[in-house]
Amino acid sequence: MMNPYLISGPALISFSGGRTSAYMLWNILQAHDGELPDDIVVAFANTGKEREETLRFVHECGARWGVRIHWVEWRRGRDGYESVSFNSASRDGEPFEHLIAMKQRLPNGMPGQRWCTEYLKVRPIFALMRDQLALEPGDYEEIIGIRADEWDRRIEGLARAAKDGRSVSHPLCTAGIRKPDVLRFWLGDNVDPQEIRHPLPQGFDLGLRGYEGNCDYCFNKGKAIIKRQIRERPGSEAWWAMQEIGIGGTFHARYSIPQLVDQVAATPELFDEPAEDLEYDAECGLICPSEAA
Numbered sequence: 001m002m003n004p005y006l007i008s009g010p011a012l013i014s015f016s017g018g019r020t021s022a023y024m025l026w027n028i029l030q031a032h033d034g035e036l037p038d039d040i041v042v043a044f045a046n047t048g049k050e051r052e053e054t055l056r057f058v059h060e061c062g063a064r065w066g067v068r069i070h071w072v073e074w075r076r077g078r079d080g081y082e083s084v085s086f087n088s089a090s091r092d093g094e095p096f097e098h099l100i101a102m103k104q105r106l107p108n109g110m111p112g113q114r115w116c117t118e119y120l121k122v123r124p125i126f127a128l129m130r131d132q133l134a135l136e137p138g139d140y141e142e143i144i145g146i147r148a149d150e151w152d153r154r155i156e157g158l159a160r161a162a163k164d165g166r167s168v169s170h171p172l173c174t175a176g177i178r179k180p181d182v183l184r185f186w187l188g189d190n191v192d193p194q195e196i197r198h199p200l201p202q203g204f205d206l207g208l209r210g211y212e213g214n215c216d217y218c219f220n221k222g223k224a225i226i227k228r229q230i231r232e233r234p235g236s237e238a239w240w241a242m243q244e245i246g247i248g249g250t251f252h253a254r255y256s257i258p259q260l261v262d263q264v265a266a267t268p269e270l271f272d273e274p275a276e277d278l279e280y281d282a283e284c285g286l287i288c289p290s291e292a293a
């Protein structure tokens with residue numbers, strides 16, 4: 001069987017900043033003897049609401065593995081994006097906030113309302129490809145880190161790409177890689193990434209639990225995760241609450257962030273989330289985590 005990680009350019013590797021796409025990037029690098037050809041571009045789009053751990057992880061992958069990862073952020077205007085770095089990346093939600101101000105509404109999980117991925121992730125990365133290789137979507141292969149156990153997302157992504165005339169491939173699916181494989185690669189014998197008791201196989205890790213990745217209070221995460229984060233990191237919800245108050249809307253159809261803050265304040269010790277609700281680990285990149293929902 002051909003090595004699924006051996007990729008022909010021109011290609012775009014979408015790096016979400018999570019363990020799965022980092023695992024994919026590492027394998028692609030191995031298949032290419034540690035060095036990618038010039039016509040294979042690796043890109044990470046920062047929304048401004050990524051956790052600091054995510055930014056550090058992306059930076060470490062690039063530095064430790066000797067691979068150029070292009071950091072981009074959405075900007076309103078002709079170019080549609082700006083190149084940034086670990087040091088200059090937005091950390092207070094600026095790209096997301098400017099997008100909300102432009103739209104004068106909030107994204108949410110309803111069909112047709114999940115436009116933040118399109119603006120904050122997809123468009124800046126495509127604009128980067130235009131600048132780097134003078135190519136349009138469809139002229140190159142999009143390499144996306146969807147695992148074999150994310151079958152629904154794969155089907156949805158393929159259908160969407162076919163409709164848009166884009167070409168996508170999912171090497172982790174071809175290789176049969178599932179979530180436990182990725183966790184073993186990064187965590188080894190450790191169970192909780194925030195309680196490291198054994199050596200980390202790669203010498204570093206994201207350091208976040210699955211439900212903490214990408215935009216911290218993403219509307220796809222569900223009530224249990226939002227409440228847990230309010231309990232674990234009081235004040236971290238402030239940016240999201242401010243957006244709701246400023247626009248006069250909510251990210252979630254059935255509740256607002258301030259309402260959940262009140263609920264947590266009423267039961268500060270009560271962890272009432274079913275364990276399976278915390279299993280969320282979808283990575284947001286060229287495909288929205290809720291595309292399969």
Ligand code: SF4
Pocket residue numbers: 047107114116117120121214215217218219220284288289
């Ligand atoms: S992680 Fe969620 S809130 Fe952030 S861009 Fe993706 S879909 Fe939107």
